[in-house]
Amino acid sequence: MSDPFSINGGAAVAMVGKDCIAIACDTRLGSQSLGLANNFEKVFQMGKTTFLGLTGLATDVITLREDFRLKNNLYKLREEREMEPKTLANLVSTSLYERRFGPYFVSPIVAGLGKGGQPFICGFDLIGCIDFAKDFIVSGTASDQLYGTCESLYEPNLEPEDLFETISQALLNAVDRDALSGWGAVVYVVTKEKVVRRVLRTRQD
Amino acid sequence: MNATVASEYSAERHSVPIEHRFNPYSDNGGTVLGIAGEDFAVLAGDTRQVVGYSINTRYEPRVFDVGDNIVMTANGFDADGAALIDRFRNSLKWYKFDHNGKRLSILSAARYIQHLLYGKRFFPYYVSTLIAGLDDEGRGAVYSYDPVGSYEREQCRAGGAAASLIMPFLDNQVNFKNQYVPGSDGKKKKELRYLSLEEVIQLVRDAFTSATERHIYVGDGLEILIVTKEGVRTEYFPLKRD
Amino acid sequence: MNHDPYVWGRPDDAVYGAYNHAIANASSHGNVQEETSFPKMNSQQPIITGTSVNSIKFKDGVIVAADNMGSYGSLLRFNNIERIFKVGKETVVGVSGDISDFQQIQRLLDELEITEEIYDNDGGHNLRAPNVHEYLTRVLYNRRSKMDPLWNAVVVAGFNDDKTPFLRYVDLLGVTYGLSAICTGFGAHLAIPLLRQLVPDDKDYQNVTEEQAREAIINCMKVLFYRDARSSDKFTLVTLKQGQPPKFEKDLRCENQNWRFAKDLVGYGSTQL
Numbered sequence: 001m002s003d004p005f006s007i008n009g010g011a012a013v014a015m016v017g018k019d020c021i022a023i024a025c026d027t028r029l030g031s032q033s034l035g036l037a038n039n040f041e042k043v044f045q046m047g048k049t050t051f052l053g054l055t056g057l058a059t060d061v062i063t064l065r066e067d068f069r070l071k072n073n074l075y076k077l078r079e080e081r082e083m084e085p086k087t088l089a090n091l092v093s094t095s096l097y098e099r100r101f102g103p104y105f106v107s108p109i110v111a112g113l114g115k116g117g118q119p120f121i122c123g124f125d126l127i128g129c130i131d132f133a134k135d136f137i138v139s140g141t142a143s144d145q146l147y148g149t150c151e152s153l154y155e156p157n158l159e160p161e162d163l164f165e166t167i168s169q170a171l172l173n174a175v176d177r178d179a180l181s182g183w184g185a186v187v188y189v190v191t192k193e194k195v196v197r198r199v200l201r202t203r204q205d
Numbered sequence: 206m207n208a209t210v211a212s213e214y215s216a217e218r219h220s221v222p223i224e225h226r227f228n229p230y231s232d233n234g235g236t237v238l239g240i241a242g243e244d245f246a247v248l249a250g251d252t253r254q255v256v257g258y259s260i261n262t263r264y265e266p267r268v269f270d271v272g273d274n275i276v277m278t279a280n281g282f283d284a285d286g287a288a289l290i291d292r293f294r295n296s297l298k299w300y301k302f303d304h305n306g307k308r309l310s311i312l313s314a315a316r317y318i319q320h321l322l323y324g325k326r327f328f329p330y331y332v333s334t335l336i337a338g339l340d341d342e343g344r345g346a347v348y349s350y351d352p353v354g355s356y357e358r359e360q361c362r363a364g365g366a367a368a369s370l371i372m373p374f375l376d377n378q379v380n381f382k383n384q385y386v387p388g389s390d391g392k393k394k395k396e397l398r399y400l401s402l403e404e405v406i407q408l409v410r411d412a413f414t415s416a417t418e419r420h421i422y423v424g425d426g427l428e429i430l431i432v433t434k435e436g437v438r439t440e441y442f443p444l445k446r447d
Numbered sequence: 448m449n450h451d452p453y454v455w456g457r458p459d460d461a462v463y464g465a466y467n468h469a470i471a472n473a474s475s476h477g478n479v480q481e482e483t484s485f486p487k488m489n490s491q492q493p494i495i496t497g498t499s500v501n502s503i504k505f506k507d508g509v510i511v512a513a514d515n516m517g518s519y520g521s522l523l524r525f526n527n528i529e530r531i532f533k534v535g536k537e538t539v540v541g542v543s544g545d546i547s548d549f550q551q552i553q554r555l556l557d558e559l560e561i562t563e564e565i566y567d568n569d570g571g572h573n574l575r576a577p578n579v580h581e582y583l584t585r586v587l588y589n590r591r592s593k594m595d596p597l598w599n600a601v602v603v604a605g606f607n608d609d610k611t612p613f614l615r616y617v618d619l620l621g622v623t624y625g626l627s628a629i630c631t632g633f634g635a636h637l638a639i640p641l642l643r644q645l646v647p648d649d650k651d652y653q654n655v656t657e658e659q660a661r662e663a664i665i666n667c668m669k670v671l672f673y674r675d676a677r678s679s680d681k682f683t684l685v686t687l688k689q690g691q692p693p694k695f696e697k698d699l700r701c702e703n704q705n706w707r708f709a710k711d712l713v714g715y716g717s718t719q720l
Contacts, residue, residue, distance in 0.1 A: 169383060169384075264649055265625065284621030287621075
């Protein structure tokens, strides 16, 4: 139980729909089996339609959230435009690889809509290897469970409302089978028109 | 305070004795799944046997009809699994000799298997055991065990390599967990109902194709044993072989 | 409260005193002081070893092959070991792994054959491959359960009661499986892919002729000789055919060897680029 990835617990997942994406996470922060907080969100908005999810060691989650907020703001000042999800993905990758031999213990995911509104999602390992996926990306201590639920519930080209139901069911049922995840959940559904953030009611055990 | 050290190199010289213990266990992969219906029960398992990254065989049955309308599987370390099932079959045979051919109820079978497993508490069978059949009222029953005999009757259970992938899917689709009546604002749970055999088989196939996709220890073939009051019947479906 | 799950539900040492680990031979949790005597020494490591056994089913029989070498580590210690032997009338057993354990297995099966011949003389029930395999499985599993294993991987070839070919594996842990092509050791990595080209599906052995099977096995022996450093090019090949006694061909050699590829090898201790 000295694995840095499973000290604090937490899970995140992203999915692609028809001209939309969804990204969701649980809100638990724990210290091994002890629950500390139920408001620890792991998905952060980096631009109008760009999101970053970070699971793993909570101190690294916070450090990287602030690091990427800084880099994102500097990018906006210099470029006078928003960072594309693909750009963010490469930024995450290179930033993590800079710490190749003393890594941050996180499993980031990126989701967003590109310039033309085309959906983009991807995931990373702790040293920045990018996993481009067409369907869904999972991360966190409930990743096994999420692979199971996503692989069997997901179908391509879902409308935003159906995508919301799918990602919510995938996340909720997965975290209920993981002792280190749960205690609330947040889902973002992103279309070209709007971003909808929903807070889910979950089991509290 | 280590008096011994582990080493891969037998020729290496040490000032303390080298400890190299024989490991009596291996992991032969595979995954299993049992679901109980109103008047039937199914026990399914994939047919791949592995050790490490090698596939030993693409067809080695891991779910067995052990008699008296009971099906059984012990998934994990195959040699232990086979030994456990052999022992149960043998006991059932002697039970019949001793009790004038009496049928063993699934309730009694379940308790007996607990004792088989706990009997090796200090050198356990490395298996997740499942049995399925019909109870005395004719309703479907699934019993699941941990390696040392702690057991429980359940509506459904996944065991083995991909149990963590399949189990949340089952919670959702069999016990309708996290499903609510539309428009009830999450106040009214979706009502539980028994699934038909066709629905259950479709669920099992979906669960295994998903597990095959994401787990290297699962694949090749899916064998489903179906218990009804008419007896045990087997269905086979191919799975991806990669 | 102590939040460590390890201590939940355990009797408090302050109240009951420390647990006596000698009860039921429970392990001492690394407390070396408690171990008064030297640990009991059982399981060894393999000393003289034999490498792969390769086998494949064909339409009306089975072919088994194994080379004749006994290695002592990396030393070529023996070159005259016959690792395939006959049990009963129509069954052969091929053994890889420790040679002394193999000889023990051989003695056990010779004994089994004698007792079966004495007690089963009604003519109808021969000692067949499935019976030999089941017996061996129990022997190997019981030895591993005593933490004193017979360090072998074994292939049993022969015929079922209904005369169809039988081929099944068992190893030092008691793990078993059946297949139309079985190789132990290095063969499981190098030879199985070659043999599975002939029998992609288990039932495909029915379309394989004896000549095809023989050619494939001989090719496997050559490939293994190229890449398995613990193998030799002298081997024994046994052909089992329905209704005939097993045909042993001893002192076969890998023919038409071609080592031209060797000069292009780079790394692994040979010349560097």
